[in-house]
Amino acid sequence: MSATSASLSLFRSLLRESRKVDNYNFRHYAIRRVKIGFQTNRDLTGNEASLALREGEEQLGILRRQVVLGQLYPTAPSVMENVA
Amino acid sequence: MSSKGTSDKCVYLDYNGTTPVYPPVVDAMLPYLTQHFGNPSSSHYFGREPKQAVNKSRQSLLRLIQNNSDITDPHSIIFTGCGTESNNLAIRLSLLLCQHIADGNGLLHVVSTNIEHPAITQCLSSYSVQGGLAPRISVTYVPVNEEGIVSVDHVINAIQPNTALVTIMTANNEVGSIQPVFEIAKLCREKEILFHTDAAQAVGKMDLRGLADPTTGADLITLVGHKFGAPKGIAALYVRPNCFNESGRANPDDGGSVLLMGGGQEGGRRGGTENVPYIAGIGRAAEMLLEKRQSPLHHNDNIDGWEYNALHMEAMRKRLLINLVQGLEKENSAKSTFVRTNGPSDPKQRLPNTLSVGLKGIRSGELLAGIGMIVACSAGSACHSSSSQAISYSSILKAMNVPPEYAIGTLRLSVGPDTTEKDVDFAAEIIVNEAKKQLGL
Numbered sequence A: 001m002s003a004t005s006a007s008l009s010l011f012r013s014l015l016r017e018s019r020k021v022d023n024y025n026f027r028h029y030a031i032r033r034v035k036i037g038f039q040t041n042r043d044l045t046g047n048e049a050s051l052a053l054r055e056g057e058e059q060l061g062i063l064r065r066q067v068v069l070g071q072l073y074p075t076a077p078s079v080m081e082n083v084a
Numbered sequence B: 001m002s003s004k005g006t007s008d009k010c011v012y013l014d015y016n017g018t019t020p021v022y023p024p025v026v027d028a029m030l031p032y033l034t035q036h037f038g039n040p041s042s043s044h045y046f047g048r049e050p051k052q053a054v055n056k057s058r059q060s061l062l063r064l065i066q067n068n069s070d071i072t073d074p075h076s077i078i079f080t081g082c083g084t085e086s087n088n089l090a091i092r093l094s095l096l097l098c099q100h101i102a103d104g105n106g107l108l109h110v111v112s113t114n115i116e117h118p119a120i121t122q123c124l125s126s127y128s129v130q131g132g133l134a135p136r137i138s139v140t141y142v143p144v145n146e147e148g149i150v151s152v153d154h155v156i157n158a159i160q161p162n163t164a165l166v167t168i169m170t171a172n173n174e175v176g177s178i179q180p181v182f183e184i185a186k187l188c189r190e191k192e193i194l195f196h197t198d199a200a201q202a203v204g205k206m207d208l209r210g211l212a213d214p215t216t217g218a219d220l221i222t223l224v225g226h227k228f229g230a231p232k233g234i235a236a237l238y239v240r241p242n243c244f245n246e247s248g249r250a251n252p253d254d255g256g257s258v259l260l261m262g263g264g265q266e267g268g269r270r271g272g273t274e275n276v277p278y279i280a281g282i283g284r285a286a287e288m289l290l291e292k293r294q295s296p297l298h299h300n301d302n303i304d305g306w307e308y309n310a311l312h313m314e315a316m317r318k319r320l321l322i323n324l325v326q327g328l329e330k331e332n333s334a335k336s337t338f339v340r341t342n343g344p345s346d347p348k349q350r351l352p353n354t355l356s357v358g359l360k361g362i363r364s365g366e367l368l369a370g371i372g373m374i375v376a377c378s379a380g381s382a383c384h385s386s387s388s389q390a391i392s393y394s395s396i397l398k399a400m401n402v403p404p405e406y407a408i409g410t411l412r413l414s415v416g417p418d419t420t421e422k423d424v425d426f427a428a429e430i431i432v433n434e435a436k437k438q439l440g441l
Helices: A003-019 A024-040 A046-072 B023-032 B045-065 B083-097 B118-128 B152-157 B181-190 B276-290 B305-329 B364-371 B395-399 B421-439
Strands: B077-080 B108-113 B137-142 B163-167 B194-198 B220-224 B235-239 B292-294 B302-304 B339-342 B354-359 B410-414
Touching: A003 A024, A003 A046, A024 A046, A024 B292, A046 B023, B023 B045, B023 B276, B045 B077, B045 B220, B045 B235, B045 B276, B077 B083, B083 B108, B083 B118, B083 B163, B083 B194, B083 B220, B083 B235, B108 B118, B118 B137, B152 B181, B181 B194, B276 B305, B292 B305, B302 B305, B305 B339, B305 B354, B305 B421, B364 B410, B364 B421
Parallel strands: B108 B137, B108 B163, B163 B194, B194 B220
Antiparallel strands: B077 B235, B220 B235, B292 B302, B339 B354, B354 B410
C-alpha cells in the first residue's frame, strides 16, 4: 500500500471511529482533531510521515477501545444532540 | 430541543469545577487495572511495569513545570490523593522545618492572599487557632486588587523575620486571575523563604514551564489531576530538591513522612501503596498538554497542546460573553451596564477559559436552579432569599470589592478544550432567557 493510500485509509478509519464516540463533546473534539491532524501533516514525507502514520495508528487503537467502552457504559445523550 | 427535567445530559460549563476524564487518559489507565496489577514496590516481575509507569508519570509532570534542560530529580514529584492533601503536606512540611525561626512566643508566620482556596485557608486556620495544630502560626492575608490580583510588593513587604512560608495560588478558580507567582517565587528565593503555589487551576491553561526552575522557581507546587483531564483522586506535590536542607532548615525526622506514615513510599514523604492506574492517568494527561499541534493562528507554527487548548477556550469564552451581552444589553434601558465581567480585563492576566460574569438585578442562585438541568455552571451567590441583605455571596468577589448588585448575580462559566460553538450559543440563550424571566422582561 503506498504512503498516500495508507494515510487516506487511516484518515477514513479515524473519522469513522470518531463518529461512533458516544460522548457528544469527545466526538466533536475527535473529529476536529483528526481533520486538523491530517491537515497539519499533509506535507510530511519519509521518516516523519512514517512516524506520523504510526502515531495515527496508535490513536486509532485508542479510539476503537474507547468506542467499545462507550457502548458498554453509555452516557446520557447530550441536549446538544437535538439542537440543530 | 429537549425539555427541562429530562434525563438528557446538559451542556457542561464547569470545567473549573472538574474536567471529564479524556479517552486517552482512560486508555492509559486500563492496563494498570487489568494485566499490570502489581505493586511498584515489589522487586519481582509484576512490579516492574507499574514502577516504570509511575516513574514515567513523574517525568511527564515535571516537563509541565520545568524547561527540558532543567529536569531535576523525578522524585521531586510526590503523588497524593488530591489537591487538598498536596496543600496540607506543603504547609505542614514547611512549618515543621522552619521552627528554628519562630519568634519569642514560638510563633511562625505565613503570608498568603485573601482569595485562596479553602484547602489553604482552612489548613492555615487549623495552625493559627488557639488549641489548634502545632506549630502555632500567625497569618497575613494580603488583599488583592479589584481585578483579583495580588501585588508583588505587598507580598514581599508582609514577610517578617519569622516567616516560614509564602503560599499563593497560581490562578484563582472563581475569576481566573493569574497571580504574579513567577516574580514572587524569585524574590522569596532571594530572601530564602519557602514559596508554595497551588497551581490546580492553572495547569493546561497557561505556560507553567519555569515555575519549578531550580534557581528562581517555587519550592513547592500543587498539581491536581481532575482539573486537566485526569480522574479525581490523584494529585501531586512538587518539592524542590534540597529546599528543606537549606537556610538552617532540618527535618527532625530526617526526611520522613509527616502526614501518612507507612511503608516509606514517595521518598519517605508519603506512605501508602501508589495508586498506579491513576498515576498513569495523570501522567498521560500531562503528556497530552505537551503534544505538538498546528497553531490555528499561524499554520506554519507548531504549538504545545495546552496552548492549542488555551486558544480554543479563549475563543469560546469570548463567544459566550458576546452572546450574553448581546442577549441582555439590548433589553437594557438603564444607564448602568447590566453585564459586568469580574476579574482582569487583560487576557494575559487571566485564565483563557474562565468567565465570571455579574448580571445586575439577578439572583444567580435562583437562576442556576432554573437552568441546572440544561446548563451546568456555578454561581457566585449561595442563598435563596427575598432580602438582598440576607443573600451571601462569594468571599472572593467581596475581596475584589465587586459591587453587591453584580456579585449576587454572578455566574462562573468555565469552558474546556472540547466545548463547541453550539454549546456556547445554546447555553447563552438559556441563561439569557432565564435572566429575562427573573427581570420580568
